[in-house]
Amino acid sequence: MSKATRHRGGRTLPRPWVPLRRATAIQKPHVVERARTDKVLADVLAEGEQDECWRNDQYVVMARRHPEEGHYVRLSIRRDDRKPIRDWRHLQQIKNDIAGPEVEAIELFPAESRLMDTSNQYWLWCFPPGVTLPVGFQGGRTVSGVDDADTMGAVQREPGEF
Numbered sequence: 215m216s217k218a219t220r221h222r223g224g225r226t227l228p229r230p231w232v233p234l235r236r237a238t239a240i241q242k243p244h245v246v247e248r249a250r251t252d253k254v255l256a257d258v259l260a261e262g263e264q265d266e267c268w269r270n271d272q273y274v275v276m277a278r279r280h281p282e283e284g285h286y287v288r289l290s291i292r293r294d295d296r297k298p299i300r301d302w303r304h305l306q307q308i309k310n311d312i313a314g315p316e317v318e319a320i321e322l323f324p325a326e327s328r329l330m331d332t333s334n335q336y337w338l339w340c341f342p343p344g345v346t347l348p349v350g351f352q353g354g355r356t357v358s359g360v361d362d363a364d365t366m367g368a369v370q371r372e373p374g375e376f
């Protein structure tokens with residue numbers, strides 16, 4: 215169903231979430247060719263062969279599992295069209311699809327000396343199941359709907375809407 219035809223209460227609904235599926239990472243031919251003479255790029259591509267590739271109709275996610283370093287999972291997330299991401303629910307669902315719904319993850323805003331800013335790519339570090347971070351809200355799950363938010367003068371989608 216196209217975005218233009220999905221309406222409820224006078225507002226257009228976003229398209230539904232398409233689950234991520236395992237996929238094969240695709241390297242563009244010009245990148246592979248350049249890697250033949252660029253050792254740094256060749257090392258990056260070789261290191262990336264350890265990653266799991268996940269895709270849906272909007273995102274490409276590279277997951278690297280680190281069993282030797284505490285069993286965390288690092289997710290490298292980008293939109294397929296390379297535009298910026300800032301839909302929190304999408305990032306939460308990506309984390310849920312790959313690492314699990316009861317896994318906690320962080321996005322780090324690092325010191326400038328450790329900055330990694332590579333073409334609208336985002337990074338989540340997912341902790342092992344059962345690890346609860348000492349930051350965040352501890353009062354249990356709270357998700358407001360449209361009416362709840364409107365009562366407080368805020369704007370929100372219904373729970374489960376993407």
